[in-house]
Amino acid sequence: MIKAQSVRKVFGSVTVLDGVDLTVAPGEVVSILGSSGSGKSTLIRCINGLERLDGGSITVDDFDVSKPRELAEARKRSGTVFQMFNLYPHMTALQNVTLAPVEVLKRPKAEAEAEGRALLASVGLADRADAFPSQLSGGQRQRVGICRALAMKPRYLLLDEVTSALDPEMTADVLDILAKLAKEGTTMVFVTHEIEFARTISSRVVFLEKGRLVVDLPTEQFFAADGGLANPRIAQFLSKMRKD
Amino acid sequence: MRYTEFTPFDIVLLAQGLGVSVGLFLATTVIGLLIGTLWAVVRFYRVPVLAQVITFVAELLKNSPVLVQLFLVFFGFPAFFHINLGPVEAAVITLSGNTAAFVYVIAVSAIESIGRDQIEAARAFGLTKWQVLRHIIAPQAMAFAIGPLTGLLVNQLQVTSLISVIGVMDLTKIGNILNLRTLKPFIVWAVVGVLYYLAAKLIAFAGATLERRLRAHTAWKGL
Amino acid sequence: MRIDLSLLVPYLPFMLEGALLTAQVCVLALLGSLIVGALMAVARTSANSLLRRAASIYADLFRNVPFIVQLFFFYYGLPEIGIYIDAFTTGVVALSIAGGAFTSDVIRSGILAIEPGIIEAAQVSGLSKRKTFTKIVLPVALRTSVRPMGSVFINLILTSSILSTITLNELTGTAKIVASDTFKPFEVYVVLLIAYATLTYLVSLLIAALHRRLNRDLGEAVR
Numbered sequence: 001m002i003k004a005q006s007v008r009k010v011f012g013s014v015t016v017l018d019g020v021d022l023t024v025a026p027g028e029v030v031s032i033l034g035s036s037g038s039g040k041s042t043l044i045r046c047i048n049g050l051e052r053l054d055g056g057s058i059t060v061d062d063f064d065v066s067k068p069r070e071l072a073e074a075r076k077r078s079g080t081v082f083q084m085f086n087l088y089p090h091m092t093a094l095q096n097v098t099l100a101p102v103e104v105l106k107r108p109k110a111e112a113e114a115e116g117r118a119l120l121a122s123v124g125l126a127d128r129a130d131a132f133p134s135q136l137s138g139g140q141r142q143r144v145g146i147c148r149a150l151a152m153k154p155r156y157l158l159l160d161e162v163t164s165a166l167d168p169e170m171t172a173d174v175l176d177i178l179a180k181l182a183k184e185g186t187t188m189v190f191v192t193h194e195i196e197f198a199r200t201i202s203s204r205v206v207f208l209e210k211g212r213l214v215v216d217l218p219t220e221q222f223f224a225a226d227g228g229l230a231n232p233r234i235a236q237f238l239s240k241m242r243k244d
Numbered sequence: 245m246r247y248t249e250f251t252p253f254d255i256v257l258l259a260q261g262l263g264v265s266v267g268l269f270l271a272t273t274v275i276g277l278l279i280g281t282l283w284a285v286v287r288f289y290r291v292p293v294l295a296q297v298i299t300f301v302a303e304l305l306k307n308s309p310v311l312v313q314l315f316l317v318f319f320g321f322p323a324f325f326h327i328n329l330g331p332v333e334a335a336v337i338t339l340s341g342n343t344a345a346f347v348y349v350i351a352v353s354a355i356e357s358i359g360r361d362q363i364e365a366a367r368a369f370g371l372t373k374w375q376v377l378r379h380i381i382a383p384q385a386m387a388f389a390i391g392p393l394t395g396l397l398v399n400q401l402q403v404t405s406l407i408s409v410i411g412v413m414d415l416t417k418i419g420n421i422l423n424l425r426t427l428k429p430f431i432v433w434a435v436v437g438v439l440y441y442l443a444a445k446l447i448a449f450a451g452a453t454l455e456r457r458l459r460a461h462t463a464w465k466g467l
Numbered sequence: 468m469r470i471d472l473s474l475l476v477p478y479l480p481f482m483l484e485g486a487l488l489t490a491q492v493c494v495l496a497l498l499g500s501l502i503v504g505a506l507m508a509v510a511r512t513s514a515n516s517l518l519r520r521a522a523s524i525y526a527d528l529f530r531n532v533p534f535i536v537q538l539f540f541f542y543y544g545l546p547e548i549g550i551y552i553d554a555f556t557t558g559v560v561a562l563s564i565a566g567g568a569f570t571s572d573v574i575r576s577g578i579l580a581i582e583p584g585i586i587e588a589a590q591v592s593g594l595s596k597r598k599t600f601t602k603i604v605l606p607v608a609l610r611t612s613v614r615p616m617g618s619v620f621i622n623l624i625l626t627s628s629i630l631s632t633i634t635l636n637e638l639t640g641t642a643k644i645v646a647s648d649t650f651k652p653f654e655v656y657v658v659l660l661i662a663y664a665t666l667t668y669l670v671s672l673l674i675a676a677l678h679r680r681l682n683r684d685l686g687e688a689v690r
Contacts, residue, residue, distance in 0.1 A: 048591045072593060080591045086584035090606050099602065100592035152592060307621070308663040309628035312639055312656055319646060320653030398531065405533035409632055416535055429543035437532040437540065444531040 001025055001061060002047060002078075002156055002189065008055030009042055009211075016042045018211035019056065024189055026155065029182045031198035031219075032191045034208035035237060040191040041083075043208070044160045047189070048080050060156065076104065079149030083161040085141040087133040093120060093144045094129040097151045105152065112151070119147040123177050139170025146177060157181070159190035195241050199223055207234055248426055261418030262439055268332070268414065269404050272339035273397060279340065280347025285377070287348075288355050298348070305345035310403050314338045318410045335407040343400050350392045354385035387458045394451025398444050405440070415439060470654055478645045485641030486662070492558055492637060493624050499563025500619065504570025505605065511575050522571065529568035535629050537561055542633045558630040566623050573615040577608030610681050617674030621667045628663070638662070 002024040009017040016039045024030050032040045045051045047058055049065045058065045060074035087096050097116040101107045120129050123143040133141055142162060149157060159178070163171040175197050182188060182201040192198050198205060198219075205222040207215040215234060221227035228234045283298045305313065318334035321327060329337075358381055366380045367373075408416035419436035423429050510522035529537065538561045545552060552560075581604060589599040631640035642659045646652040 050587055050591065075591055075593045078591075080588070082584055082588060084582075084584050086582065086588040088585060088588070088603055088607075090610060099589075100594060103598050103602065104593040148588075148592070304660060304664050307625075307667045308660045309625045309639065311628045311631070312642075312659050312663060315639075315643070315646070316653065316656035316660060320656045323650070324653035402531075402533040405535045406629070408535070416533065416539075419536065419539065423539065423543055427547075429540065429547055433536055433540035433544065437528075437536050440533055440536060441528065441531045 002058070004043070004047065004056070004058045006056035007043070007046060007053060007058060009039070009046060009051060010054045016211050017046065020208070020211070020213045022206060022213060022216070024156065024187065026187050027185055028204060029186075029188045029202045030190070030204045030206060031202040032189065032206050032208060033195070033198065033237070038208040039211040040208050041160050044080070044158050044189065044191055048078055048158055049075060076152065077154055078156040078158055079152050079154035080158045081142070081145050081149050081160065081162045083164050085133070085138075085145045085165070087141055087144055087148070089133055092130045092132055093125060093136065093147075096133070096144055097147045100148070101151050116147070116151055119150055120144070123147060124173075137170065138166050139173045142166060142170070142174050143177060146174070150181075155187060157186055157188045157190075159188060159192075161191050161193065163192070163194060193241065195238060207231075207237075209233060250422075250426055250428075250431075254422060257418050257422070258415070258435065258439065261413060261415035262443070264412065265401075265404050265414040265416075265440075266443060268335055268339065268407065268412070269397075269401050272336055272343055272404075273400065275336070275340035276343025276347055276400075279344035281351050283344065283348040284351035284355060287352060288381075289373075302345040302348045305342055306349065310338065310342050311406050311409065313342060314406060314410055331407070331411045334410060335404075335412050339400070339404060339407070342403065343396070346396050346400075347393070350389050350396065351385065354389040355381060357388045358384050387455075390451065390455045390458055394448060394455070397451065398447050401444055401447060402440065470657070471651075472654055472658065474649055474651055475645065475654060475658065478649070482638065482641050482645060485636055485638040488555075488636065489624070489627055489638040492555065492562065492627050492630065492635075493620070495559045496562035496566055496623055496627070497620055499559060500566030500570045500623065501616075503563055503567025504572075504574050507567060507571035508574035508578060508608075509600070511571060512578050526568045526571050529565050530572075534561070534565050534626050535632065537565055538629060538633060554630070554633045554635040557633060558627070558635055562623060562627060562630075565626070566619060569619045569622070570616065573612045573619060574608055576615075577612040578604055580611060581607050613674065613678040613681055617671060617678070620674070621670055624667055624670065625663065 002022070004020055004022040007017050007020040007022075008015070018039075020039070020043060022030075022043070032043060034040050042051060046053055047060070047065065049071045053066055060077050063070040063074040063077070065071050065074045087093075088099065091099065094113060094116050097119060098109070098112040101112040101115070102109055117126070117129055120126060120143075123146065125140060125143055125147075128136060128140060133144070136144065142165075145162070162178075163174050166174060171194070175194065178188070178190075179197075179201050188202075190198075190202075202219050205215075205217060205219050205228070206213055207222075207228070215222065215228055215231060217228055222234075223229065229238070283302065286298060287295045314334065317338045318329060318331065321334070321337075322329050363376055363380060366376045371379070404414060405416040408414050408420060411417070415436055419432055423432045426432065507522045507525060510518045511526070513519060538558070541561050542554070542557050545557065585603060585607070586599060589603045594602065627637060628639040630637055631643060634640075636644070639659065642655050646655040649655065
């Protein structure tokens with residue numbers, strides 16, 4: 001269970017997150033929607049401890065991310081996929097995937113490599129395992145990024161606009177993989193601009209506006225005319241996103 | 245001299261040594277700047293043979309130890325050309341040549357930063373070669389080069405310390421003398437080091453100030 | 468005024484010994500500079516402000532004081548406090564400390580140039596600070612530092628000639644002996660000049676090749 005309670009985050013004079021409450025139970029797929037600057041990515045960065053909280057608390061399976069010692073445990077339970085991939089440039093795809101299992105989980109190298117190869121194969125990169133990031137296309141890099149997160153067998157997968165840096169064709173590849181993971185029951189929290197995709201795979205949708213979580217509804221209700229769409233701001237946001 | 249303690253006169257000695265170092269540094273900087281710039285102009289106008297020779301000499305001077313250049317001039321020149329050269333003359337020749345080689349490289353890239361199209365445009369307006377050099381190239385190249393030049397000069401000040409090896413009474417040589425007399429190497433070399441350090445900082449400060457002025461001069465001031 | 472190099476042929480093996488010593492000194496000093504430089508770069512990018520301050524004072528000091536002064540400080544100073552090491556070791560230590568100042572600059576900018584997202588990825592995957600540094604930050608920084616490290620190494624080679632002033636018979640030291648033996652200082656130092664320039668040129672080719680090889684996988688990530 002990921003539990004965020006009255007989370008506040010301030011950058012200088014700007015309040016980016018202003019009392020956000022969010023609970024994600026195992027098995028759920030939660031999309032976070034909102035216009036840019038609404039604090040979506042910051043929320044993800046608070047959950048994995050990349051940003052220090054200015055108020056409230058976040059726990060991952062009861063481990064408090066604001067306590068250094070518990071953060072390590074919390075991080076073992078969640079995996080993050082980044083918008084800009086952030087692959088280690090000096091390591092091959094396989095080395096990117098096996099680094100943390102070997103160094104953090106102390107898995108035997110051969111075992112980690114076998115699993116890493118299997119993971120890469122499952123996203124269609126069996127023959128690219130020994131390629132360096134610079135030799136891969138954007139879509140391939142992001143698939144490696146997903147494998148790197150999955151290799152730690154996380155209970156929760158945090159995805160921060162993972163298709164924003166990709167062109168449409170590559171976006172489809174990556175979304176297919178995420179859909180498959182959702183179907184297999186992987187718990188996911190993702191920030192996205194792909195409204196239709198969010199609609200098809202998520203079980204719940206939350207909507208952030210100016211750092212406040214204004215709507216938190218099951219997907220069907222969120223997109224229903226008498227549900228989320230009844231909120232004029234959401235209707236406006238959705239129609240704007242669809243036009244783009 | 246049998247004194248082993250420091251005397252007040254040592255301060256005068258150090259000041260003299262610093263004076264010699266700074267004096268030679270300033271003199272060779274001026275000469276080096278002139279020669280290096282001249283070389284760059286020769287290369288800019290693609291003077292045949294001369295341009296190639298200059299490039300070769302500059303590379304040789306940049307990529308060999310100054311100490312060896314100093315030995316070549318001080319010991320080699322008198323023996324080979326049958327001339328008389330004192331340590332100071334040898335130091336001036338060597339340091340000027342070495343500075344010139346580095347100035348040449350900086351000046352070449354400064355001129356290249358301007359772009360030939362701008363120069364050709366100026367020529368098309370009927371400016372003479374000299375006018376182009378004076379009004380178009382020089383001011384822009386100066387603003388570009390002042391940063392790297394400051395770095396170079398801070399370095400060249402340190403290079404002057406090598407002339408102590410051929411017997412010039414510079415700051416390092418005075419350090420040697422005091423070191424042998426007092427047998428207090430830590431104090432002597434620390435003081436000498438601090439003096440060099442302060443001189444280096446002074447050059448860096450002067451360079452930064454000059455750069456700000458030049459930049460302010462070339463900056464867009466509006467209509 | 469004719470250059471006759473045949474006189475130098477019998478001295479070639481002797482000078483080659485000197486060259487070998489220069490090579491040994493430079494390789495050891497390069498390793499020393501890398502170790503000192505990496506440690507200082509870590510200190511200069513650490514969160515501890517005292518450590519940061521101390522390391523930048525070190526780099527500033529050793530870059531702005533002439534190497535010969537630093538060398539004399541160690542060579543004459545260390546026996547004062549009961550440390551007796553030979554000229555070779557003193558030379559390597561002094562070169563490592565001076566080279567370390569420049570190396571720390573190079574590695575520091577290599578570290579600062581790393582995409583923050585890459586470090587964040589390592590952090591969220593649970594890697595400790597130390598592991599993140601040794602597995603991600605340092606290897607990436609070192610790869611991007613190959614070329615500027617090359618200039619530091621070439622400077623190290625040129626600077627090592629100064630070790631001849633503390634009785635070490637490396638390349639320049641042996642040349643001095645040959646020059647006074649043969650009474651042909653001009654020929655000896657011209658050859659020496661060209662030898663150093665050739666050596667540094669070859670090293671620069673080697674560095675360019677190493678840079679290409681190490682960074683073939685990094686692609687645009689380094690640019």
